[in-house]
Amino acid sequence: MYRKADKGWMKHLDFTLIDAMCLQLAYIAAYFVRHGVHWPYGSQLYRNMVLVFLLIQIFVTFFGESFKNVLKRGYLKEFTSTIKHVGLVVLIAAFYLFATQQGEEYSRITLIMTGILYAVITYACRIFWKKYLLTRGEGGRGKRSLLILTSMDMVEEAVENIRSNNYECFRIVGVTLLDADWTGRNINGIDIVADKDTVAEYVCREWVDEVFINLPKKMPLPQELMDSFIDMGVTVHLKLIEMGRLKGQMQHVERMGTYTVLTSSINMASWRQAFFKRAMDIAGGIVGCILTGLLFLIVAPCIYIQSPGPIFFSQVRIGRNGRRFKLYKFRSMYMDAEERKKELMNQNRVEGGMMFKIENDPRIIGGANGIGNFIRKYSIDEFPQFWNVLKGDMSLVGTRPPTVDEWEKYDLHHRARLSIKPGITGMWQVSGRSEITDFEEVVKLDREYITEWKPALDMRILMKTVQVVLGKGGAM
Numbered sequence: 001m002y003r004k005a006d007k008g009w010m011k012h013l014d015f016t017l018i019d020a021m022c023l024q025l026a027y028i029a030a031y032f033v034r035h036g037v038h039w040p041y042g043s044q045l046y047r048n049m050v051l052v053f054l055l056i057q058i059f060v061t062f063f064g065e066s067f068k069n070v071l072k073r074g075y076l077k078e079f080t081s082t083i084k085h086v087g088l089v090v091l092i093a094a095f096y097l098f099a100t101q102q103g104e105e106y107s108r109i110t111l112i113m114t115g116i117l118y119a120v121i122t123y124a125c126r127i128f129w130k131k132y133l134l135t136r137g138e139g140g141r142g143k144r145s146l147l148i149l150t151s152m153d154m155v156e157e158a159v160e161n162i163r164s165n166n167y168e169c170f171r172i173v174g175v176t177l178l179d180a181d182w183t184g185r186n187i188n189g190i191d192i193v194a195d196k197d198t199v200a201e202y203v204c205r206e207w208v209d210e211v212f213i214n215l216p217k218k219m220p221l222p223q224e225l226m227d228s229f230i231d232m233g234v235t236v237h238l239k240l241i242e243m244g245r246l247k248g249q250m251q252h253v254e255r256m257g258t259y260t261v262l263t264s265s266i267n268m269a270s271w272r273q274a275f276f277k278r279a280m281d282i283a284g285g286i287v288g289c290i291l292t293g294l295l296f297l298i299v300a301p302c303i304y305i306q307s308p309g310p311i312f313f314s315q316v317r318i319g320r321n322g323r324r325f326k327l328y329k330f331r332s333m334y335m336d337a338e339e340r341k342k343e344l345m346n347q348n349r350v351e352g353g354m355m356f357k358i359e360n361d362p363r364i365i366g367g368a369n370g371i372g373n374f375i376r377k378y379s380i381d382e383f384p385q386f387w388n389v390l391k392g393d394m395s396l397v398g399t400r401p402p403t404v405d406e407w408e409k410y411d412l413h414h415r416a417r418l419s420i421k422p423g424i425t426g427m428w429q430v431s432g433r434s435e436i437t438d439f440e441e442v443v444k445l446d447r448e449y450i451t452e453w454k455p456a457l458d459m460r461i462l463m464k465t466v467q468v469v470l471g472k473g474g475a476m
Helices: 013-035 044-063 075-099 108-135 155-164 199-205 223-231 271-306 337-347 371-377 385-391 412-419 439-452 455-470
Strands: 144-150 170-177 190-195 210-213 235-239 250-256 259-265 312-318 324-330 395-397 423-425
Touching (some): 013 044, 013 108, 044 075, 075 108, 144 155, 170 199, 190 199, 199 412, 223 412, 271 324, 271 371, 271 385, 271 395, 271 455, 324 385, 395 455, 412 439, 423 455, 439 455
Parallel strands (some): 144 210, 170 190, 395 423
Antiparallel strands (some): 250 259, 312 324
């Protein structure tokens, strides 16, 4: 699921907050210059001006559009924009002092010095912050991985454009040429990872969050390929000059580098929705980790007595769009469970090996009446995953993360399950949980959750999860 870029006053909230701090720092420094090293908040007049300056700065920022196109401005344009912004703030502050008849009591030197220091500090901070935003996505540290689809003639331009204007902090994972097979070559430090015939399989098997398509006018759009990406849950960005009909249910026009693109995805979340979900995850993760610690005191001795060894079990799972992470559980199986899994595959109730569930699993500690079965029945073994939630690998509600061997068997349409963060619980768990043995039904329910997602849906699933767990409706 794609998070839309912020619009309106939220788009450059970071610059607004930095600018406000620069103004306060300049105000304090100017007071020190004029009155010596004394705290300016001791005087009521100067204390009031702190709030007045803040309100003026907000007013000028929004009504003067101080940060419009801030990421595209060079050094000179940024300097002139800074001078204009600071000039308006100082002029309005001077008018306020005149209108309230406080001009004679307030130091003119302090006002002028505030303006000069404000201009210097905020200009330096704006330049520094823009450089930071550009470098934040380099070296694999970016949060979103991007695959570029283009042609031989446009590949260098496309790569350099995204890289030099990478305020979105993309990690460019590779390039695919639709008019040639240059797989294995390197363009400006970026590998060509697939051709037209193999790119869909590449996206299915690797960590790819989004795809950017930039083709010349003479080349037809790969409609079937774009639809395949969207079916897999991958976000597609199409340069608007090449815009056609995309399959995605949600579409949004935005900027990518210097390009205007049409972004298409199976669902999109606003910043408010994304903030709410993450805030709920953090709150739930903290509470869940505390409960995990309390349960550890009771569960750990029981596990160790019946099966000496580690109390926690960790396993590499596949997360959002192919990211790999370690999932944690209370160990409910004997130490050789993973080795014995191959011997039991013929008893798997889920066809195709996309998931693994069997009746009366002999690997469970203590059998039917042991601690392993007890903590699985009440989903106690899942509690350490609240640490995964707190770290950001998982969410409270999402799709269950597959193991590496399960993921390698996925068809293209199965990948849609990976378009969001995996969750401790989800749609299919509360719609039948372990009673569902058809993996296609699992995919159908997961896709329904992704396409219909709203914060209220998460709340309903969480409440239903509690009811299902207390009703012992099968292991999560």
